[in-house]
Amino acid sequence: LGTLTFVGLGLHSERGITLAGLDRLKRADVIYVETYTNLMPGLKLSKLEALIGKKITKLNRENLEEFCEQNVLKDAKKLDVVLLVPGDPMTATTHIDLRLRAQRIGVKTEVIHGVSIISAASGISGLQVYKFGKTVTIPFPSDIYKPETPYDVIKENWVRGLHSLVLLDINAEVKRYMTIKEGLDYLLSIEDERRENVVTLKKLAVGVARVGSSKPTVRADSVQRILELNFGKPPHTLIFPGKLHFMEAEALKKFAFAPQEALSDYL
């Protein structure tokens, strides 16, 4: 008669968790954490452990996705188990899958929400969250795998005048986090072949780094200029604006240092 509660850690550090999340940890019998679906550069688990007076067990992808019957699910059959996840739980397929697996073996599940990059990145850019279309992630490409989906999604959103939030892949096991520059290079190489005028050097892009930290970097400019800028440490995120409301244009100028000439085609 156990339970499995997914608790969102929010962004950047252990201070990103909500009070409701912290309350829930204090009541838990067992606490696991996964840190591979999103990068939280300021996360200090020992500080969180000190706050709640309990040990937190770290799981990597293999533990959680292949062997969850031997850890999280095994405990959740009898105990009050919390799985801590970066951001807002259930935005990663892994968590939906695990929640379904728990449900199938009769374990009650709950969710305590966390701050998500989905709303935070749009908010910090000054663009209106209601004007974003479908979100997409750029994966690390390989010789045989380089999907054009991100290009297609940006194009589809653009045609409808909508902004695109483009998340950048992470590979936590090898501590590899895609940069804004790598993301743009990915898209430009597709543009080179397809030439549909979706992501060119002249297009407007917004680069966002370390959302949720006390020192986020937010810069809007032409793709060409964005490629030259140093956004600092990961995580990085990209936004391609669609049609801009005058207030959004002003916000991009004031909060993302966009030069007027980069915006004129978007008004």
Place this chain on the structure above:
Amino acid sequence: LGTLTFVGLGLHSERGITLAGLDRLKRADVIYVETYTNLMPGLKLSKLEALIGKKITKLNRENLEEFCEQNVLKDAKKLDVVLLVPGDPMTATTHIDLRLRAQRIGVKTEVIHGVSIISAASGISGLQVYKFGKTVTIPFPSDIYKPETPYDVIKENWVRGLHSLVLLDINAEVKRYMTIKEGLDYLLSIEDERRENVVTLKKLAVGVARVGSSKPTVRADSVQRILELNFGKPPHTLIFPGKLHFMEAEALKKFAFAPQEALSDYL
């Protein structure tokens, strides 16, 4: 040489704030709160005041939007001012506008993110956040104002196979919060005229109530059945699914009690 920091309260109650948000409140000279852009039914400001040992001043729409020069902005010229807002700051135009006004008079601004309905509603439904299209809000209609935008947005998303998050209007001054039933009636009356098969009684809808509370209600079924269900107290939110991945279909069955026959056209 003051600052204005927007701090997100997250969802439902004062326990929805992050530890980072709470840290920031403890350092502030003056704290304002607005509670009219989103309903937080469990919010007890006195409890938050007790936690931080400071008074919090409540602002209504008129105070914040028309007279902000006399309260928030006046103080922010010299002091360390926090404006608490429900959900994630900057998702409401009001906050973007206020941030720009502060910037124009030389006040430094910062944002501390909160949990947003945008990611939480999709997460709790079991639908993948990456498969949502543009978000839309249904406004309270009047004799002379009943825009068809929500219908158009759901249609556009549907054509692309995307889910639609449909937020429901609130009018905090008169404590009026649109229910799932009112939202569906709004859309069905447009369907009656346009007959484009976007929101009919047979379509699949997901009703979500009180996200972020310990007792959220999440139900997926035909529009006809959803209209008959009692979702309890506000806030309410609607989702119209697009094409379903098999895992999303299972999640709707397990976590939103969807009957198989309501899902078959979506797989």
